[in-house]
Amino acid sequence: MTEVKKDKESIYDAIYDVVRSIPKGRVTSYGAVAAAIGAASGARVVGYAMNRCHGIKPKVPAHRVLNRNGLLTGKFHFSPPEKMQELLEKEGIKIVDDKVQNFETVFWDPTIELAI
Numbered sequence: 001m002t003e004v005k006k007d008k009e010s011i012y013d014a015i016y017d018v019v020r021s022i023p024k025g026r027v028t029s030y031g032a033v034a035a036a037i038g039a040a041s042g043a044r045v046v047g048y049a050m051n052r053c054h055g056i057k058p059k060v061p062a063h064r065v066l067n068r069n070g071l072l073t074g075k076f077h078f079s080p081p082e083k084m085q086e087l088l089e090k091e092g093i094k095i096v097d098d099k100v101q102n103f104e105t106v107f108w109d110p111t112i113e114l115a116i
Contacts (some may be wrong), residue, residue: 011037015049016056018110022064025091026108027100029068036110043068051077063087070103 018024022028034042037039051074053060059079061085067073075084075098086093094101 011048015046016053016060019060019065021114022108026106027064027066028108028110029066031068032109034083050074070100072098
C-alpha cells in the first residue's frame with residue numbers, strides 16, 4: 001500500500017513540476033502534461049492531480065491546464081467556479097463560453113518547451 005501511495009505522489013510531483021513551468025499567459029492540456037511525464041494516456045491522472053493541488057506549496061497554477069479543445073472543464077474544482085476564468089483573464093487570455101479563444105496561439109507544449 002505504501003508503494004502505491006509513493007508512486008502516486010511521485011507522479012503527482014512530476015505533474016506539478018510540469019504545470020509550474022507553464023508561463024503566465026499560456027495554457028496547456030491534460031494530455032500534453034501526461035505526455036510530458038511519459039504517461040501518454042494519463043490525461044485523467046493529470047486531472048486528478050489538478051483537483052488535489054489547491055493549497056500545495058509552491059503553488060501549482062492549475063487554472064492553466066485545460067482540455068484538448070481549450071475548454072475550462074476543470075472550473076468546477078475552483079471556488080467559486082468562475083475563479084478559473086478570472087485567473088486566466090488576468091493573464092490576458094480571452095475566454096468566451098468557457099473556451100479559450102486563440103487556443104492554438106497560447107497553447108504551451110511541455111514536450112517542446114521543456115525539451116522532453
